[in-house]
Amino acid sequence: MIRPFRVERRIDAPAWLNWAIPVGAVAIALAAGAILLFFLGVSPLAAYTAMFKGALGDAWGISETIVKAIPLTLAGLAVGLAFTMVVWNIGAEGQIVMGALATVAVVRYAFVDSSAAMFAMMFLAASIAGGLWAGFAGFLRARWSVNETITTLMMNYIAILLADYFIYGPWRDPSSLGFPMTAPFPDAARLPALWGTRVHVGIFLAIAIAVLFRVLYRWTRWGFELRVIGNNPKAARYAGINDTMNILLAMFVSGAVAGIAGMTEIAGLQGRIQPGFSGGYGFTAIIVAWLARLNPLGTIFVSFLLGALLVGGDTLQVVMGLPLASVQVLQGLILFCVLGGEFFRNYRIVLSGRGE
Amino acid sequence: MEILIPILSAAIRSGTPILYATLGEILTEKAGVLNLGLEGLMLLGAFSGFSATMMTGNPWFGLASAVLVGMGVSAIHAFLCVSMGANQVVSGLAITMFGTGLSALLGKAYVGETIRGIGILPVPLLGKVPVLGPVFFNHDPLVYVSYCLVGLLCWFISSTRWGLTLRAVGENPRAVDSAGLNVTRLRYAYTMVGGGLTALGGAYLSVVYTQMWVEMMTAGRGWIAVALVIFGIWNPLRAAFGSYLFGGVGALQLRIQAAGTTVPAPLLLMLPYILTIVVLVVISVRKGKGILLGAPAALGQPFHREERD
Incomplete structure (x- = not known):
């Protein structure tokens, strides 16, 4: 049988x-x-135009895109760190929630009227809460090979229910007219907003951590070890790299960064928590990390793109009455296509009669 | 005993959707393909089963269309993982995202609608046996189908020639290839059959169990099924036991809530998820570090015919 083309493995991409x-x-x-x-029954052209205009058409749209890109960058970096060593932390959503809960707890129980002190305490509390939440799954994986995909995912459900418990129960704001939400943060606990938009200083935190990760992966021994464990666990073991300790540590840091995403989202933007406040950023972050090929600086750029997709989705909901789930469908489709596209990194298609 | 019978009976019913998904995933994983898209497949099954039942008025037609949808969507997974050699974990997550989104998008029009699903059909004679009758044989036909399926799969996997091939594809695809069988075709087939069964589990929820459609109605059951495959060490009978255990916890939690308790609802709702983690930890500790008893050796690894391992 003569085929019009054949598939050939690439030596290098x-x-x-x-x-x-x-x-x-x-x-x-x-x-x-x-x-x-x-x-x-929706005109695709009209829908995409509305999305583009809503997300990138004017200064406000762009600022809203950045608002969404902040938690996406942080959570994308978080899961990317775990993915680098082929540890499947898909629990960023839960870690974001835990970071947010810790932030609210600090404001409720340890409030001091100083922005700097509050920031330091919220930062620490959120990173520890997120870090421990992910670190627990990391410990189970490192110690007993407990499948971390499932544990991190189950812990998402548990974290969200825990948040519901506090929101509907002990932390409900008595002056919220019965709405399930916590009391608004006092000013000293709010991260300042920038340029008269909703963009908050979390943006600097996100960029700083991305640069830090870049340095970590590129120039430090630990970054090197993480990559070796990811690429070839056997070689790592022969080289004397302690994979148990590394998995534990990487999961802790991964969860901590996701927790910080929760902190900036609450202290920088929402100012309180209510049901559904985490908004699925932890899941979108998986696409972000994968699209960015786990590259920290690429994560910032991809987060901006997917942030635009989310803002566009909001616009679609308002203008065309399409449910927000349409964005989720698009996200799934993007992930399918990226996965399919990876094929062309490893293989190329050669037309018959050429290159023989 | 009198109090236990309704709880055990409810455990069977609420465990059945999880059981279908678990059995589907066992078949898929036995063939060496990891499908983490169960949650999305179940949701698509629940939605398509419900909508097809509503449109035709025939719940059996609804169930059949759910199976077809499940097979179609898991074919995407098979294409990406088997043909394109893509990362199976990420592809499964993509299936879950896609399925969750699409079911919510298309299902919006069906929220609040009701259908006439499939009712209870006690088994003659067996249904009259004390204790066992009401617990096992006083359900809808799909529960009986799932009993038969458990037995059938046990026999199929361990005692038939096809079952041997299935196990070989998951353990050593190169050997299957050498024997002149088509690894790609086999993996496609089992991924799609597994996806069909999973979607049937989802459809059970909407067409039989609740007879309504709610966004995200599977509430993590797909992920619990993934965990139960490990818990059941890829054995259908143990998987059934695990599914009913989880069904029982779900049923018990509903009863505690209905009885009026001071424990807040969110904390009760956590139970199945906590139990999943506990079960996984127990099984992993017993197996010892690094050894996954019963896991197909080539699980999650793409097979490239033209390359050496």
């Missing part, structure tokens, strides 16, 4: 593929989404 694959993947996913929108 050209650099332009690092850009072409994610861009192509997003384009194909949007095209697939367009078909779906068409069958829902």
Whole structure:
């Protein structure tokens, strides 16, 4: 049988593929989404125009995109760190919730009227809470090989229910007219907003941690060890790298960064917690990390793109009455296409009659 | 005993959707493919089962369409993981995101609607046996189908030629390839059959158990099923035991709530998730570090025919 083409393994992938694959993947996913929108009776062109205008069409839209990119960057860095060593922390959502709960606890029980002191305490509490939440799953994985995909995911449900318990129970604001929410934060516990928008100083925290991760991966011994464990656990063991300790530590740091995402989201933006406050950032972060190929600086850029997708989704909901789930569908499609696209990093298609 | 019978009976019913998903995942994983998209597949099954039942008025048609949808969507997973060699964990997560989103998007119009699903059909004679009758044989037909399926799969996997091939594909795909069988085709088939069963579990929730459609109605049952595969060491009978255990916890928690308790609802709702972790820890500690008893050796690894290992 003569085939018009054949598939050949690449010796090494050209650099332009690092850009072409994610861009192509997003384009194909949007095209697939367009078909779906068409069958829902919505004009895909109108929908995508509305999304683009809402997210990137004016200064306010861009600032809202950045607002969403902040937790996405932090959570994307968090899960990316675990993924680097092939530890599947898909519990960023729960770790964000725990960070937020710790932030509220600090404000409730240890409030001092000083912005600097509050920031330091909230930062510490949120990172410890998130870190321990992920570290527990890391410990189980490192000590007894307990499947961390499932434990981190189950702990998402537990964290969200724990938050519900506090929101509906002991932390409910008595002056909220019966709405389930905690009392608004006092000013000293709020992170300042910038440029008259809702963008808060969490943006500097996100960028700083991204740079820190870049340095960590690139120039430190620990970063090197993480990569070796991820690429070749056997070689790591022969080289005397302690994988138990590394998994534990990486999961703690991963959870801590996700916890910080929860802290900035609450102290910088929402000022209180109410049901559903975590908004699925922990799950979107998985796409962010994967699209960015676990590259810390790439994570910032991809977070901005997916932030735009989320803001666009909000616009779609308001303008066209499409439920927010449509964004989730698009996210799933993007992830499918990125995964499919990875194939072309390892293989190339050669037309018959050429290169023989 | 009189108090226990309704709880045990409820455990069977609320464990059945998890059981279908677990059995599906056992088949998929036995073939060496890890599908973490169960949650999304169940939701798509629940939605398509419900909507097809509503449109045709025939719940059996609803269940059948759920199976077809499950097979179709898991074919995407098979394509990415088997044909393209993509990362199976991430692909499964993508299936879950896609399924959760699509079921919520399309299902919005069906929230609050009701259907006439499938009712109880006591088994003649067996249903009259004291204790065992009301616990095991006083349910809807799908529960009986799941009993048969457990037995059938036990026999199929351990005692048939096809079952041997299935195990070999998950343990040593190269050997299967050498024997002249098509690894790709087998993995596609078992991933799709597994996806169909999982979606059937979802449809059980909406068409039989609650007879309504609610967004995210599976509430983590798909993930619990993934854990139960490990708990059941890839054995259908043990998986059934695990599913009913979880069904029992769910049923018990509802009863405690209904009886009026001072324990806040969110804390009670945590029980199945905490139990999942506890069960996983217990099984992992017993197995010892690094040894996954019963796990197919090639689970999660793509097979490239033209390359050496």
